[in-house]
Amino acid sequence: MSPVLSHFLLNGVQMAFLLAFSPLLEGILHRLEEIIQGKQGPSIWQTYRDIWKLFGKDEVISEESSWIFRLAPLIAFVMPLFVVLLIPAVTAFPLFFAFMGDMVAVGFLMAIAGFFVALAGMDTGNVYAAVGASRTHMVGFLAEPVFIMVFFSVSYVANSTIPYVVNATWATSWGSMLQPAHLLVILAFFLLILADEGRIPVDSPAGKVEIAMIGHSKGLEYSGSSAALMKWGGAMKLMVLALIFVNVLITPWGLSSTTQPLDVLLAIVLVCLKLLGFVVVLALVETSLAKLRLFRITEFLAVAFVICLFAVSVRLVGIG
Amino acid sequence: MQVSSVAFHLDGSIAALFIVLGLGSMVARQMYASLRFFMWQAIALTLSALVLAASLQAINLLWVAIITFVTKVIAVPLVLRWAAGAEVYGRREVDQVIGIPTTVLAAAMLALLGWFAVAPTLPLLQGVPFAPLNLPTGLIMVLWGAFTVAIRRESVAQLMGLLLMENGAFFGSIAIVHNLTVIAEIAAAVDVPIVALVIGLLIRNIRRVTGSTRVSELDRLHER
Numbered sequence A: 001m002s003p004v005l006s007h008f009l010l011n012g013v014q015m016a017f018l019l020a021f022s023p024l025l026e027g028i029l030h031r032l033e034e035i036i037q038g039k040q041g042p043s044i045w046q047t048y049r050d051i052w053k054l055f056g057k058d059e060v061i062s063e064e065s066s067w068i069f070r071l072a073p074l075i076a077f078v079m080p081l082f083v084v085l086l087i088p089a090v091t092a093f094p095l096f097f098a099f100m101g102d103m104v105a106v107g108f109l110m111a112i113a114g115f116f117v118a119l120a121g122m123d124t125g126n127v128y129a130a131v132g133a134s135r136t137h138m139v140g141f142l143a144e145p146v147f148i149m150v151f152f153s154v155s156y157v158a159n160s161t162i163p164y165v166v167n168a169t170w171a172t173s174w175g176s177m178l179q180p181a182h183l184l185v186i187l188a189f190f191l192l193i194l195a196d197e198g199r200i201p202v203d204s205p206a207g208k209v210e211i212a213m214i215g216h217s218k219g220l221e222y223s224g225s226s227a228a229l230m231k232w233g234g235a236m237k238l239m240v241l242a243l244i245f246v247n248v249l250i251t252p253w254g255l256s257s258t259t260q261p262l263d264v265l266l267a268i269v270l271v272c273l274k275l276l277g278f279v280v281v282l283a284l285v286e287t288s289l290a291k292l293r294l295f296r297i298t299e300f301l302a303v304a305f306v307i308c309l310f311a312v313s314v315r316l317v318g319i320g
Numbered sequence B: 001m002q003v004s005s006v007a008f009h010l011d012g013s014i015a016a017l018f019i020v021l022g023l024g025s026m027v028a029r030q031m032y033a034s035l036r037f038f039m040w041q042a043i044a045l046t047l048s049a050l051v052l053a054a055s056l057q058a059i060n061l062l063w064v065a066i067i068t069f070v071t072k073v074i075a076v077p078l079v080l081r082w083a084a085g086a087e088v089y090g091r092r093e094v095d096q097v098i099g100i101p102t103t104v105l106a107a108a109m110l111a112l113l114g115w116f117a118v119a120p121t122l123p124l125l126q127g128v129p130f131a132p133l134n135l136p137t138g139l140i141m142v143l144w145g146a147f148t149v150a151i152r153r154e155s156v157a158q159l160m161g162l163l164l165m166e167n168g169a170f171f172g173s174i175a176i177v178h179n180l181t182v183i184a185e186i187a188a189a190v191d192v193p194i195v196a197l198v199i200g201l202l203i204r205n206i207r208r209v210t211g212s213t214r215v216s217e218l219d220r221l222h223e224r
Helices: A002-035 A046-055 A065-084 A103-123 A127-158 A163-172 A180-196 A224-252 A261-288 A294-316 B005-027 B033-057 B059-090 B100-125 B133-151 B155-176 B181-210
Strands: none
Touching: A002 A046, A002 A065, A002 A224, A002 A261, A046 A224, A065 A103, A065 A224, A103 A127, A103 A163, A103 A224, A103 B059, A103 B181, A127 A163, A127 A294, A127 B033, A163 A224, A180 A224, A180 A294, A180 B005, A224 A261, A224 B133, A294 B100, B005 B033, B005 B100, B005 B155, B033 B155, B059 B155, B059 B181, B100 B133, B100 B181, B155 B181
16 A cells, blocks of 8 residues: 555544544543442443434524524534644654644634634524633633643743654653653643633533533534534544643653554554543542632633743753 | 763652642642642652652651651641641631732742742752752742742741741752751751641630631731
């Protein structure tokens, strides 16, 4: 097989991996959290069942809504699929689209999805969706400087913002893994995932009260296949961020270094194990913390920002 | 003296954790959370002493690690829990003079100040292996501790600031002086729970007299 063709095929594998495993990741996360809280919890396959059920349901669209409302689920579904082409999901060597965009592009693609979902929330005329949209953007504005600082620190530590290059830099030596700047970036990125995904200290994903929701009230008006796409897209977004976290930042090893199917399969198994570890940590963090009040989120993200500032300054004074 | 780069990087990571945990202790609004961050920070200090002891072959640092663990992770929290009583811990949030985001930014500025204050002394410490890491980290923590004392309006929380300063001083000094006799180490370390005890007793008394430990309410005379 020609190299170009096999790289294309691997790109397909990356997308299929994301599509197939993201609902499972979310299912395991829910189940684990319920178990830690002393409950039995839903089956780990529940997200698949939900998506399947929603695809079979009729869809109701408000007459007041415009094309944005119908387009937003598609964008939310497609953007994580674009992002996974830019990051090392199963292979350690750069694939076809690897140099099309760096981590800033990843941030852009995610932001486009977030922007359209927020517009769609306001488009429906539902009061809670508009409140959710504006709150999401409040968190988003606060998270933005942290995002930029994470990129700065990563590019400073690894001399690049292309995820594949960062992965290769950190996979080569133990010394660079243990650098203080690296550790601080990992911490800050984890806080960022919590904020961006609306996990517990910032927002409660299991909450059922619309007035207390931050991000989750934006999708209230969706039904049928649009709701399925939103749900699947949300699961994929979490998995993409988790992939960046485990494959680029924490454990850059265990990815396939050849195009052999067996190596790729082994890499998929290893990445799944790494993701499982991430989910366990996330569940522990989420169940051991209490949700912050809305105006305390500023403090949460200010701490993440200062941690990033440290990462850069440790590097700057030359001891990291 | 030459040390392996893995030990150096490990100590660097511990230093980073030390800073982050100190930040946590500084900005935590609940007393329990602040105390817990302090305990974890003391554990980081213990780990750093262990790393230094292993790579410098210094038995005294092993003692420092053991003493630090016993006094700061076990004794100080016990004393503080006993002295301050449920009233302080039960309250939702500790009063501060300035808001938390401002505190965090000021902390960042102080950290930069700490780094650049140490920079001129680094050439003098060429032969001391871990000093370029531990000295600035310790100095930053001393500055942060002083800052915490200044901005908190609650005496128990101010004591946390003192303890942070103490942790910082230890973190810096273990890298510079690692052949102090054990008796001096013990003397220095046992001071900490005693300070906590004395201030704790004082706080207990103040609380008995005024019914509160908030410093902001102690600025006017009170007749019984």
